[in-house]
Amino acid sequence: MSVVLRNAQRSVPVRRAPLRRAVCALRAALGASRFDVGLVCAGNALMQRLNGAYRQRPEPTDVLSFPFHQVAAGELPRPRCRGEYNLGDIFLGVEYIHQQCRDAGEDFEGVLVVTAAHGLCHLLGYRHDTKPAWEQMYRKEAQILEELNRLTGSRLRPLTAGLF
């Protein structure tokens, strides 16, 4: 099934093909290849608007996930029809991430992929608002990134390392 990728921002150059490849591999590692997922590369203005509208935090951020299904962490959705083969949408705050990477001296494209992995896990019910939930999410992120690393030779680590 499809990864629908859109680049809706002008601030940061984004290479679509490698990002798509990575997201497809991560989705496969989650066992969710038969589900569509939407991925929007967004600038600070859009992220701020969405963050304010949906989380009452009107400020730019790195990632926002909008799941199509409500599932418990670790479960795959059970679609009842063709139209429900959809994990939901991930908005990647690429402008925000790019600035963070510049400040921290990190590889932008690597962090973009790690952030996408984080967003995908959120679409599948993983959370990090408590320590146990974070541990579960961290393990899953590490697992799927390890799978991606095995395929691509990269050395990516989860986004939420050290959150608790």
Next chain:
Amino acid sequence: MVGQSEGPTLVVSVLRERVHRDKAFAQFLTDEIKEEKKIQKHKSLPKVSGGWELEVHGTEARLVRKIAGEKITVTFNINNSIPPSAEDDTQEGQKPDEQEPELTSTPNFVVEVIKDDTKQTLVLDCHYPEDEIGHEGEEESDIFTIREVSFQPTGESDWKDTNYTLNTDSLDWALYDHLMDFLADRGVDNTFADELIELSTALEHQEYIKFLEDLKSFVKCQ
């Protein structure tokens, strides 16, 4: 006979009416030109960053860039480049003292990539999505899309419609992303697309004012 004595008087009367209306029209155009020049955002055409050279022939503009064995040209025409919804917004339900919203020109543009060592030009027909540009806030779709791709013989002005044309409507999305990255690597990315809108809008306004001036001269001419 009835009408015979009225003939020349009627003609003169009609002519006088026409001259009167033409004068009013010319005066209207004078005022319109003055207003348009007042709101003109760019007195000269804005530059597009990235080393693009601009050539303008009437309503057609061409941006040219040379990089490492390749020549990239981007061609667009400002005729019919303002989406109908943008034009409608300025006419309906507008209070007299409200400032008219800016009209934005979003022309289709054609990217041609010529490599020095081939006889074929890769031609990509690109469009701006409708109803997405010019609205407040950032939208959630691509800034521009590739609609069609084909090869054409380099240096020939006639379009060869027996050459295969790839339509991206049902194209594999991974391939589509590669094409977008291909363009981005040659300077045709979202920033470029944005700057092209600025350039096209400025050119369109410039040509509109010139048209009004020509119209005014024509109307006044007897």
